[in-house]
Amino acid sequence: MSRYSALGLLRGVFNGQSHWQPAWRDPEPKPNYDVIIIGGGGHGLATAYYLASVHGIRNVAVLEKGWIGGGNTGRNTTLVRSNYRLPQLHNFFEFGLKMWERLSDELNYNIMFSPRGALMLGHSDSDMVRLAERGDAMRVNDIDAELLSRDQVAKLEPLLDMSREARFPIEGGLIQRRGGTARHDAVAWGYARAADQLGVDIIQKCEVTGFLRQGDAVVGVETTRGAIGAGRVGICVAGHSGHVAAMAGLKLPVESQTLQALVTEGVKPMINGVIMSQSLHCYISQSDKGGIVMGGDPDNWPSYAQRGQPMVTEGAIAQAIALVPALSRLRMLRTWAGVTDMSFDGSPIIGTTPVPNLFLNGGWCYGGFKATPASGWTYAHTLATGTPHELNAPFDLDRFRRGDTIDENGVGPMPNHR
Amino acid sequence: MLLIPCPHCGPRAQTEFSYERTVDSVVQPGGDPTEAMEHLFTRANPRGPDEEIWRHTYGCRAWLIMTRHRATHAIEAMRAVGPEALP
Numbered sequence: 001m002s003r004y005s006a007l008g009l010l011r012g013v014f015n016g017q018s019h020w021q022p023a024w025r026d027p028e029p030k031p032n033y034d035v036i037i038i039g040g041g042g043h044g045l046a047t048a049y050y051l052a053s054v055h056g057i058r059n060v061a062v063l064e065k066g067w068i069g070g071g072n073t074g075r076n077t078t079l080v081r082s083n084y085r086l087p088q089l090h091n092f093f094e095f096g097l098k099m100w101e102r103l104s105d106e107l108n109y110n111i112m113f114s115p116r117g118a119l120m121l122g123h124s125d126s127d128m129v130r131l132a133e134r135g136d137a138m139r140v141n142d143i144d145a146e147l148l149s150r151d152q153v154a155k156l157e158p159l160l161d162m163s164r165e166a167r168f169p170i171e172g173g174l175i176q177r178r179g180g181t182a183r184h185d186a187v188a189w190g191y192a193r194a195a196d197q198l199g200v201d202i203i204q205k206c207e208v209t210g211f212l213r214q215g216d217a218v219v220g221v222e223t224t225r226g227a228i229g230a231g232r233v234g235i236c237v238a239g240h241s242g243h244v245a246a247m248a249g250l251k252l253p254v255e256s257q258t259l260q261a262l263v264t265e266g267v268k269p270m271i272n273g274v275i276m277s278q279s280l281h282c283y284i285s286q287s288d289k290g291g292i293v294m295g296g297d298p299d300n301w302p303s304y305a306q307r308g309q310p311m312v313t314e315g316a317i318a319q320a321i322a323l324v325p326a327l328s329r330l331r332m333l334r335t336w337a338g339v340t341d342m343s344f345d346g347s348p349i350i351g352t353t354p355v356p357n358l359f360l361n362g363g364w365c366y367g368g369f370k371a372t373p374a375s376g377w378t379y380a381h382t383l384a385t386g387t388p389h390e391l392n393a394p395f396d397l398d399r400f401r402r403g404d405t406i407d408e409n410g411v412g413p414m415p416n417h418r
Numbered sequence: 419m420l421l422i423p424c425p426h427c428g429p430r431a432q433t434e435f436s437y438e439r440t441v442d443s444v445v446q447p448g449g450d451p452t453e454a455m456e457h458l459f460t461r462a463n464p465r466g467p468d469e470e471i472w473r474h475t476y477g478c479r480a481w482l483i484m485t486r487h488r489a490t491h492a493i494e495a496m497r498a499v500g501p502e503a504l505p
Binding site: 242251255301302304310311401413 | 488
């Protein structure tokens with residue numbers, strides 16, 4: 001398969017763009033693979049790519065129930081950042097952020113990573129103390145964070161309501177300038193194309209319906225397209241982690257909830273970076289097409305329906321309009337929802353399970369997209385070697401039993417982190 | 419949005435209710451620690467019906483147990499908890 005390049009585009013001018021080939025094959029499942037990854041989202045495809053490219057394991061299948069990138073990879077708000085307070089989290093996400101910065105080149109696929117800056121607003125003295133604490137925690141680990149005054153925030157985002165009468169007065173902010181957005185579908189497609197080129201079979205419309213067992217160990221999967229044997233099996237299904245793991249007899253520290261987002265009609269540039277808030281739960285950015293993308297709280301009750309409810313959307317919109325009053329003039333174009341696997345400390349789970357040969361990557365809550373490269377990298381390492389990479393070692397399934405949770409917000413054992 | 423049949427007040431909008439947790443996550447006092455850990459930190463989380471504890475917070479404020487399908491949102495049963503619901 002040819003590399004994408006400017007020369008290729010130029011060639012197309014003379015042949016009526018007739019030289020384009022499908023970006024990945026549509027293979028029939030083989031009877032056996034070294035590794036099967038359940039779930040063809042960004043994380044699963046990235047895992048397959050790094051298994052093939054870093055660990056030389058190319059006899060790999062990615063099984064996807066629907067179409068690749070059709071789950072949460074296509075339903076997020078495309079934000080990329082590593083501004084976490086706890087070292088386990090910011091080390092992991094910073095490793096990922098560095099991968100984002102060179103991902104288009106690595107995959108030979110334009111994922112449109114746009115480091116336009118991720119700004120968290122502070123609305124009170126205590127907000128500013130918490131932002132400073134977070135920024136300090138990042139900076140001692142060499143991650144960029146900059147505490148901003150009120151005036152600096154006003155200069156960055158002129159449409160914010162900076163008045164003293166504002167519903168949520170703005171005292172300042174913390175910015176990670178290397179944060180930003182990426183084109184979510186392109187991430188799935190880029191990884192799929194790159195993995196396919198290395199020999200990975202991407203099998204769509206293939207739902208896993210059970211596990212093949214030999215004694216305790218998993219030795220393959222039952223699917224809607226027949227049984228497939230595997231040396232190792234990795235679950236990578238985000239919101240569906242709970243019932244897929246249940247097929248292997250596991251009960252996970254996860255509750256599936258719906259997370260909604262929305263986009264307005266396209267307008268000229270009005271939001272320069274990504275706007276978030278320390279106290280509110282609302283995030284605002286402008287897509288390259290001009291739509292204002294907004295997200296808010298999860299629905300906070302369990303659901304597998306990929307649709308949300310207006311009262312939560314309304315809450316997110318109300319907060320966004322309070323921060324940027326000009327948004328009230330825009331019309332909503334589209335809302336959508338994804339099923340997120342809310343873990344019990346707000347942090348992901350990547351590692352081994354008590355079932356031999358079965359591995360788990362899940363519990364991403366509503367922060368999975370930004371983790372895609374790091375998740376794939378560390379999960380591939382775990383699947384290839386049978387032991388976790390140092391970056392995902394803290395995120396093992398057993399940490400809840402040990403009382404060693406990674407609780408960024410300190411809210412305890414409930415899947416309602418915000 | 420759901421229309422939730424409160425056993426005390428009749429059908430009401432979901433905005434009046436809050437979700438608390440699943441029935442299988444209630445920790446029994448004096449129970450086995452391993453079991454308590456399981457109740458605290460794991461959920462069956464089925465892609466089908468499950469029993470959930472809800473509260474009619476902005477209505478009669480009573481605790482309720484809802485049996486609801488997680489994918490279709492169909493409410494299969496709704497029962498009161500509290501002294502009046504005891505046998």
